[in-house]
Structure formats: structure tokens, C-alpha cells
Amino acid sequence: MIRKIFSIFNFHTIIIIAEAVGVYYLFKHIDLTMSVNFDIISIAIIFPLVFTITGAFNKRQESLNYLSIFRTKLITLQNIFGAVEGVTKKDKEKLSEILINLEKYSFSLLKGSKRYTITGVRKFSVKIYDLTLKNISKFNEREKDSMIRVKNEIFQNIENLHALESHGTPVSLRSYCLVFIYLFPLIYTPSLIDGIKSSISEYQNIISLGFTILISFTLIALYNIQNYIENPFDQKGFDDVKLKEFKLKEEEI
Template sequence: MEKYISIINQRTFLALGIALLAVFVTVQFDFQYDFDLTMISIAIIFPLVFTIRSAFKRREKALEFLSRFRTGLITVDTSIQQNPRLEITDRAEARTQILTLSERLITYLGPEPMSYDEVRSSAGEITAFVAQRQVQFKTSASLKIHNFMRDVYSGAENTAAIKEHRTPTSIRAYCLIFIYLYPVIYSPSLYYRLSSTLNDFDQWVLYFLCLFSTFILISLFNVQEQLENPFDQKGLDDIRLSKFEIREKDLINLEN
């Protein structure tokens, strides 16, 4: 239940407070006018849907890059472990480097991130390991490892880019400002429509409709904010980083 109410925060109460005050002032001073609410859709709904869609695409791309990273790293480990020319100590060293790289990337992406330079350093150690033992690898095996290390680098770098660079801040700020202004514009217009179409209506209908629509808009904005960083493990739709971390049990036995 706690996760389902995670979209409710200080912004929610601020927006509802503004909506409540706007309706109160509208009713108190009998302030109403006829306004085309299509403008609201253009000003708020369109950019809000655009940012939500962009954040969702970033999440899907992150899943793709993490899968590529994990698959590439497991394949590199398999190629190294199945090389009979390597000593068991060398294979164990490579295994340690691979597990360290996986752990560091997941830690970097998580809620308590580390420096990305450490991730790059771990990837460089694996590349250096293969380069230093070039004569112990067949040409085909060496090329295979280098090809899959390209996937490892690509997956890690692209995932890091998604974490560091978000959807345009200006659009999100614009959406938030207009969500706060929405009840101020909407309340008098709704009041006009209700009073002109209904001979007698309860003022609580006006309060309910304005508060409910404001809650929907600010909740959508909060969902988009949570999707902005799909790695912080705070939202319902965050990526489960633990599923992409490589552990000892995921790799072949060193004796093979």
C-alpha cells in the first residue's frame, strides 16, 4: 500500500491547497466567466503526456542497455573460463574482475551511487587482462571477447547517460507552474458552466470537480518525476537493479 501512495507528496498538498483556495474565492466573490477549456489541454495535458512518454522511453532503453551489458559480460566470462590455456588462477582473477564490474555498475545506478570512474576502471581491467594474455587466446576467441566487451561498454555508457541526463527540465517546470495555475483558471469557468446549465447545484460539486481534476494532474506529474530516475528504487515502475547484477551462481563453474 505504501508504494501506491508514493505519488502523493508535498506538491500534491500544495496543488490541492491552491485548488481549495481558488474555489473558495470563486464562490465567495461570485467570480465566473466563459472560457474554452481546450486551452487547458494545450497548455498542460500535451506537454505532460510528452514528458511522461519520454521518461517511459528512457526506462525502456535503460532495460535494453542493462540486458546488453549483462549478456555481454556473462559471455565474456564464459569465453575466459572455457579457455584451457589459462591457469585456474588467471580464470579466477578474471571472474573477480567481472563480478566487481557488475557490482559497481549496479551500485552506481542505485540510490546510493558511486563514481562512474570506478565502473570504467573495472571495465578497463578486464580489457587489459585479455590484452596481456593475448597469446593464450585463439584469434577467434579473442575477437569474440572484444566484440562482447563492446556490448559491455555500450550498455554501461548508455545506461550512465540515461541516469545523468533527464528529460528537458524547462518543460517539466512549465508543466508544474501551469498545474498550480490550473485551478485558478478552471474554477471560475466551471462555476459559470454549472450555474448556467443547472438551475440549482450544490457548491460541493464545484469543490469536488476542481479538487479531483487537480489531483489527477499533479499525480500524473509525480508519476513522471518518478520515471525520470528509474534506478533510485523509489517508484512503482523503477527498474529492479538486483535482477541485472551478475552473481557467482549465474556463471559457469571455474572447473569447466
């Protein structure tokens, strides 16, 4: 639990807190105050930040859906092939081996291993097709159509998963959010000092500094959360998709 709480802390957090403190005392020293329209700041920072977090979350949810379909279709393909009358035990075992290796290869690809490519995944489609072609005379039309359809659905889901893994939320938008988060103390602090100074002068130092740090920390924490859920497959974050939960068991295939 403690590790999960502190997972939002990184060098960005340290920098933004140090900046907030430094900016506060600098502006306090030079007595810089001004009035800022915070509706504009909200649009400039909060809206893009929420957009990127929502995009990363939707990506994670779509991944769960594609993984569930992928797993189910692998089992379905094996069941269709295994139910065809006349197919040898050796060929059934060969298809099981192909599907298990396909799953392992696909998961390694999603985790970001440089040794694995989407081209390598596509080669498994050829292996399945060749094995089906070898036994094509034993299939009736319904079985043949089902076999081809399910195979295509398996690889369509892998392509979708690979697309999600390799294309995240726009990098330019995330960079924009980070720049404005770092600019936030420079814009927000003078107005906050001015507002609190006129109403609670006795506690202005503690309250002004506390608010500046709190809001800056909240913004950078949200940015860090977005970064952690951006890639749901790398198995580095606490909220990553648990790929091991989707692994096939020997008795299932």
C-alpha cells in the same frame, strides 16, 4: 497495496487541493465567472505532461534492455575467456572477480552514490584488457575478436545506462508543467462555476468544488507519477528497475 495508492500523495498534492478549495470559494465570493477555451488549456498542460511521462517511461524501458544486454555480455565474456585453451584457473577466477566487481560498481553508480563515478567504471575496461593482453598468445583470431567485441559491448551498455541515469527529461519542461498545474484552478474554476451555475444551480457548490479538486488532483498525481519513474535506478519508487534481479549468480560466472 495501500502504500502504492498513497505514493502519489506528497506536499504538491496538499498544496494543489488547498489551492483549488481556496480559489473556488474566493471566486464564488467575488462572483467571478468567465468562459475559457479548454482546447488551449489541454495543449498548454496535458500535452507537455504526457510528453514528460512518455519520456520517463521510455527511459525505463530502455534501461531494462541495456541491463539485460549488460548481464548477458558479462556471462558471455567469462565463457569466451574460460573456453580458451591454456588460460590458467587463476586468471579465469581473476576475470570472474573483475566482472563481479564491475557489476557491483556499476549498480552503485546507477543508484546515485556519490562515491562512484563513470571514470571508475572505465578503469575496469583497462583491467580486462590487461588480463586479455597477458594471455593474448593463447587466443586464436576468432577468440581474440570475440573477446574484444564483447568487452566493448559491455562498456557501451554501461555508458548508455549512465547517460540515461544522469540525463532525465528536460527540467525546464517539468517545471513548466508544474507551474501550469498550479495555475490551472485559477483558469478553470471561473468557467466551471459559470457553466454549472446556469444548468444545475441547486448543486453548484458541491459539483463545482468536486470537479475543481478532482481535475487538479489528477494533474498533480500524473506529475508525481512522472517524478517517481524519472529515475528508474534509485530504488525509491515502486516502479523502479529491480537491479537485484540482474545481479550475477556465482554459478553463472
